Amino acid sequence: MNWANAVLHGILLGGLYALLATGLSLMFGVMRIINLAHGSLALLGAYMAFLLVEHAHISTYLALLPVLPGALVVGYVLQRTLLERSLRAGELVPLLTTFGLLIVIANLLEYFFSPDVHSLDSGRIGGASWRISSHFTLPWFDALILGVAVVVLGGLQLLLRRTQIGRELRATAADPDTAELLGVDARRVYATATAIAVATAALAGVFYAMRSAFDPFAGPTQLIYAFEAVVIGGLGSLWGTLLGGIVLGVAQTVSAQIDVQYFALGGHLVFLAVLILRTALQAGGLRVLPRGASA
Amino acid sequence: MSAVAAPLPPRRVERWTRVSISFTTALAALLALLAFAPLLFGENTLDNLIQLYFLVILAIMWNALAGYGGLVSVGQQAFIGIGAYAVVFLSVEHSLNPYVAMLLATLIGAGISVPLAAVMLWLRGGAFAIGMWVVAEVFAIFVSLDATLGGGTGTSAVLAFNLRYSPEQRTHYTYWAALGFAGVLLVVLFVLLRSRLGASLQAIRDDEEAARSVGVRVLLGKGVLFVLAGAGCTAAGAVILAWQLSILPLGPDSVFGVNWSAKMIFMVLVGGLGTFEGPIIGAIVLYLLQQYGPQNGVWYFTLLGGIAIGVALFLPRGLWGAVRDRFNLQLLPVGYRVRS
């Protein structure tokens, strides 16, 4: 049993979860929408990249160049058409529409791509790893994903803190009514948030597809992991999402060391424990979450 | 100098209207009539009706949680799985009569829901929703790791039923069990909503803080709903087991699968969240889709998803909500009407 190596791998896996969870966290933070289709949208990004790789014979990394802007557009349109109306209709309605979207995407993917598994080539970096010592090996690809996650989160944080669109995002998240009264077009702001969220999802989806085999129904599982990462890290905090992803990844890999069938279970139990602990602490008066973010 | 308001005309507060009296009577009569169905209809019809009944149970229970308690749970399948596996466990491992096992299973489900409520009801909103989903996943994994329950490949109660009953008897008894559970749960819900608890639930739904401040026991109200929904979904799981006989713990068709939540959400939102009649209508819609919709899996689900999106956008109050708003109709007397 190599615990230390398992922990290392868990941290790296956390990078993927954090990247996947970023969009979810953003949409919840700005619009209080839980996008049940998030995992499926990530998968859609992977399939689009797959299509490009198969037909245009380019590397997966190059395929990102058209896929990401495409995802931005998809997200923007999704918000302006489906989600905007869902928000207006009621608090629970986005759950239904994003759930409907999840079903539609999964089934359309199955129709067009067959239920078989596929995978994306990760290039030369794919199989390479750095044998640090007899106990530790560091797979380069996983490290790349973690690096990308950190860059994306950092970039998003900068956007939120330093730019006008970032201020508008934070203001609209806090009080959309008042933001409108100051000249901010709340609908445009929401659409920007969704666009960013779907683009980060697509990025995560492509990396996920490079890392492991994927099929049209992988959406819900990835969705659950993304949720767990967001909630463990604390709703409403971007760096928290990274921490949450890492905690989840480590819980999973360490559990897998005990028994490979415990992989998901470990993550679930840690998630539940964190959730309950945090809520109990809050009830007891300790403030462990930023104001406005409920457990 | 001061203006004195003219005395208000006398007003009556009533619970029953002519429409609701006739409808409730008709519903009770229908339930009684349906009990005689096995004498009138063939196995195919009965089999279909069983499916309708457990869909109705699931719909009204999910609506009880989300519509009346404001608790959106994407994890009620935890109880469906418990119901199904408990019946297998009791009737196969312990040779209990499967129908007795179904009743016991419901009690077990209710029993599990109490400590679960103590833990989960501290959570709010999205955390509660996903938390329940994770709980369901955890139950599923535990079951899949247990060899005596069949492990990852699932299990079946074929023997428990076939050793005791002919297929025809099984269908008949399962039919009555399903109808019985559905009827009892409808009555319990009806009584609950008309009681003080029902009024306090409305208050909680409207404004939790305000309700707490006037003495409404918020956690108790939610707890009652949670346990009821837990017991109800367990009963549905037991019926599902009796109906399909073999079950799986993992995978898209599993008794612990999130597809069940998908169906519950669909039924309640299409029918009308927070109404008494809505979920029943939603269950009928889903049932009709299952029977007469595209049999090809891909197109069936795409249609389901498409309808969900359509309803959410254009009929946000659900079918029943729209009818109710349009005609100011209330078929079942769970509210109050002021008449002047």
Place this chain on the structure above:
Amino acid sequence: MSLLEVRDLDARHGLLQAVRQVSLDVEAGETLALVGANGAGKTTLLRTIAGAHRPSAGRVVFDGRDVTRLSPHERVRLGIALVPEGRRLFPELTVEENLRVAAAAGRAGRWTVEEVLETFPLLAPLRRKVAKSLSGGEQQATAIARALLTNPRLLLLDEVSLGLAPIAVDGVYAALQPLFESDATIVLVEQDLGRALSVATRVVCMLEGRLVLTGAAAELSREQVTDAYFGLAKA
């Protein structure tokens, strides 16, 4: 043509009819005080003019243009700004960030962040403070400054004295004084009749959603206004 014309406006607040058949004109350059008891419909009226509330009937015409169907941010672009009741700052953003949101989203004009900090000198040292940590008076100053940064042609002030200690209210009104004296068009909701009458050129009184009194501030007696306020005006 008046800068603002409100015609037969009806607005509901939940199930309650908050504004009933209100018609009102606001001329450019005047300061109109809108008074009335709690629940008379003043806030709903202001919010409907600003676009934050949908009327069920009637029209709002701004500078000759029917804005009834426009969203709030579109009205800001045309020059209507509302300082909402209760201030409604963005709690986790700093004072400067609160201001910059409005500055970039609103119209260009004489009001810039620097200009506003000169007019409200108490805000200058508070630039980097998070809005929720400010006192009531500081928050009110920030809220007003924020609305000004959209360079409005019509400024709507909803109960700027609400929840503030008298000394803080003095400070707010002192800072607002140059605005009242300038050619800015202001509609001011104010519960304190004395203050309202002292800064306004014209007064309107609302009771249960209707306008029950209108007249020049200089010509109306306090007693007349009080009577209308309490619905005692009818013989």
